[in-house]
Amino acid sequence: IFGGLKVAPGAIPWQVSLQTRQKNTNQPFRHICGGVLIASCWVLTAGHCIEQRKDMQVVMGSLSLNTEDEHEQTVDVEETIVHQNYRETPSAVYNDIALLKLQGTNGVCANETQFVRTACLPDGQLPDGRECTISGWGATETSDYGSNHLLEANVLLISQEKCSEPQIYGRVLDYTMFCAGHLQGGVDSCQGDSGGPLTCKQNNTNVVYGLVSWGDQCGRKNKPGVYTRVTNYLDWIRSTVQAQSA
Ligand code: 4AZ
Numbered sequence: 001i002f003g004g005l006k007v008a009p010g011a012i013p014w015q016v017s018l019q020t021r022q023k024n025t026n027q028p029f030r031h032i033c034g035g036v037l038i039a040s041c042w043v044l045t046a047g048h049c050i051e052q053r054k055d056m057q058v059v060m061g062s063l064s065l066n067t068e069d070e071h072e073q074t075v076d077v078e079e080t081i082v083h084q085n086y087r088e089t090p091s092a093v094y095n096d097i098a099l100l101k102l103q104g105t106n107g108v109c110a111n112e113t114q115f116v117r118t119a120c121l122p123d124g125q126l127p128d129g130r131e132c133t134i135s136g137w138g139a140t141e142t143s144d145y146g147s148n149h150l151l152e153a154n155v156l157l158i159s160q161e162k163c164s165e166p167q168i169y170g171r172v173l174d175y176t177m178f179c180a181g182h183l184q185g186g187v188d189s190c191q192g193d194s195g196g197p198l199t200c201k202q203n204n205t206n207v208v209y210g211l212v213s214w215g216d217q218c219g220r221k222n223k224p225g226v227y228t229r230v231t232n233y234l235d236w237i238r239s240t241v242q243a244q245s246a
Contacts, residue, residue: 003187004151014119034196045195047086138192181224190218
């Protein structure tokens with residue numbers, strides 16, 4: 001996160017860290033992406049975060065990556081489901097969404113606490129022009145390696161029309177994504193934040209409208225962050241979760 005502030009304990013309890021290591025080794029797991037807890041055994045993340053043939057785990061309730069937080073819960077990933085139309089081109093990433101099914105017992109994976117809680121899925125369209133929140137452990141204005149402490153920042157939703165102007169992203173933008181940020185630069189998501197939440201407050205509940213997806217570098221003027229448009233995937237999310245939970 002560029003231009004962010006440290007997150008307070010329990011402020012973003014749906015934020016998870018997706019971590020991988022070489023299969024069947026005892027190497028430490030390393031953070032690769034963010035994710036969003038949407039049900040006890042389900043995490044939403046970006047399609048480009050999925051590395052097949054790796055061991056994967058999800059850490060919930062954590063603020064600091066290099067120390068074990070008292071309230072954190074770590075669970076293995078049982079299954080990864082990348083959207084069937086996920087595509088990466090040199091200029092954009094399309095349908096950048098995936099579901100992680102967590103390993104649990106009797107349908108319980110995350111234990112709900114003050115520090116580990118689900119985010120709500122949207123039930124309507126994205127509210128235009130609003131201020132929303134992004135968060136993650138990704139690269140910052142002073143560190144390409146990312147932040148040890150979870151950071152958050154406020155961003156403004158940018159209309160599709162504005163963001164499709166030639167000096168911004170032009171024609172590569174489509175309805176599976178939307179832009180958010182500050183066109184003057186400075187406040188943005190970055191590498192390592194991918195898959196993490198963009199939430200907006202609706203009637204005092206936090207709703208996940210976006211997943212950090214891509215952008216032309218980070219924090220640059222006229223190059224806002226691009227987010228997977230979660231409202232476009234509600235049927236896919238519901239049917240995938242239902243089919244795999246049976
Ligand atoms: C990345 O490389 C990435 N400024 C993520 C977000 C943004 C740019 C790049 C948005 O994963």
